[in-house]
Amino acid sequence: MSRLKIQQLSKQYANGVKALDAVSLEIPNGLFGLLGPNGAGKSSLMRTLATLQQPDAGTVLFDGLNIHQYPQQLRSQLGYLPQDFGVYPNVSASELLNHLAILKGLLNKTERREQVDALLQQTNLYTVRKRAVSTFSGGMQQRFGIAQALLGSPQLIIVDEPTAGLDPEERNHFHDLLSEIGEEVVVILSTHIVEDVYELCPQLAVMAQGKIIVQGSPAQLTAALRGRVWSKTIESRALTDYQLAYTVLSTRMLAGKRQVLVLADACPEPGFVPFNPGLEEVYFSVLAESKPAQKATLC
Numbered sequence: 178m179s180r181l182k183i184q185q186l187s188k189q190y191a192n193g194v195k196a197l198d199a200v201s202l203e204i205p206n207g208l209f210g211l212l213g214p215n216g217a218g219k220s221s222l223m224r225t226l227a228t229l230q231q232p233d234a235g236t237v238l239f240d241g242l243n244i245h246q247y248p249q250q251l252r253s254q255l256g257y258l259p260q261d262f263g264v265y266p267n268v269s270a271s272e273l274l275n276h277l278a279i280l281k282g283l284l285n286k287t288e289r290r291e292q293v294d295a296l297l298q299q300t301n302l303y304t305v306r307k308r309a310v311s312t313f314s315g316g317m318q319q320r321f322g323i324a325q326a327l328l329g330s331p332q333l334i335i336v337d338e339p340t341a342g343l344d345p346e347e348r349n350h351f352h353d354l355l356s357e358i359g360e361e362v363v364v365i366l367s368t369h370i371v372e373d374v375y376e377l378c379p380q381l382a383v384m385a386q387g388k389i390i391v392q393g394s395p396a397q398l399t400a401a402l403r404g405r406v407w408s409k410t411i412e413s414r415a416l417t418d419y420q421l422a423y424t425v426l427s428t429r430m431l432a433g434k435r436q437v438l439v440l441a442d443a444c445p446e447p448g449f450v451p452f453n454p455g456l457e458e459v460y461f462s463v464l465a466e467s468k469p470a471q472k473a474t475l476c
């Protein structure tokens with residue numbers, strides 16, 4: 178059952194950029210991935226859901242509550258890790274978390290201490306709790322960011338581009354943390370990294386130019402694309418010709434040869450073979466098809 182209902186949400190900034198264009202989504206408990214390239218409008222949507230900005234039109238209901246009419250009620254149930262939560266004062270992790278817990282309304286000292294310690298343990302920061310957060314690595318700072326988002330046992334958790342810039346090991350740590358948050362809360366993970374969503378999210382949406390382009394499970398979305406992705410090994414110097422002629426989703430080097438993946442409803446030309454699409458191909462095909470000027474498919 179959907180707990181978060183986003184209906185026809187629109188937002189235009191003073192400079193004329195329409196960051197959200199009639200966005201509608203229904204989001205149940207669990208991890209929900211919001212995938213999109215830079216500038217798609219993800220952060221605008223996350224900030225609007227976190228009640229940090231008002232939409233121009235549309236409504237958002239969380240458990241039936243209109244969040245922009247009752248922002249304080251939403252905030253008491255919200256955990257938010259913004260994209261730019263990166264500047265920390267020169268105080269220790271446990272002091273800062275304790276301070277943020279007070280701001281979050283955790284006024285009972287014993288309970289607060291217990292929760293702060295538990296979150297430092299959960300995010301694997303307990304042994305470094307006396308170190309200033311400003312001296313932490315990027316990955317440790319992001320884990321601290323999750324610890325503060327989890328203060329007060331929120332029901333709606335919003336994490337905006339949390340793994341950008343993390344090395345693979347820290348990204349794995351972060352994935353483990355997110356997957357442990359639990360299935361009884363709504364967690365929205367906004368990212369441009371396909372593997373984040375593939376590894377973690379049973380449901381996802383792809384956003385581009387302020388609009389939701391597709392929504393579903395990874396299995397549904399990849400099944401819908403089956404039969405439309407074709408692969409061929411080509412000479413690297415022929416790549417531009419293929420890009421001009423076809424909708425090239427991606428290219429990669431395989432054992433010294435260049436492989437191109439092309440989106441087409443039927444075999445584009447001799448030498449192409451069907452390719453079993455994954456979430457990455459779904460993402461690139463959605464982006465290719467959402468672009469205003471499309472290439473003719475020469476089949």
Ligand SMILES: Nc1ncnc2c1ncn2[C@@H]1O[C@H](COP(=O)(O)OP(=O)(O)OP(=O)(O)O)[C@@H](O)[C@H]1O
Nearest residue numbers: 190192194196213214215216217218219220221222
């Ligand atoms: N405060 C603002 N004032 C004016 N334009 C803005 C503002 N915030 C975002 N934008 C513009 O709105 C569009 C959507 O930006 P947004 O940050 O929501 O996208 P995003 O998908 O989160 O991308 P990124 O990962 O690059 O932040 C972009 O064109 C951006 O330049």
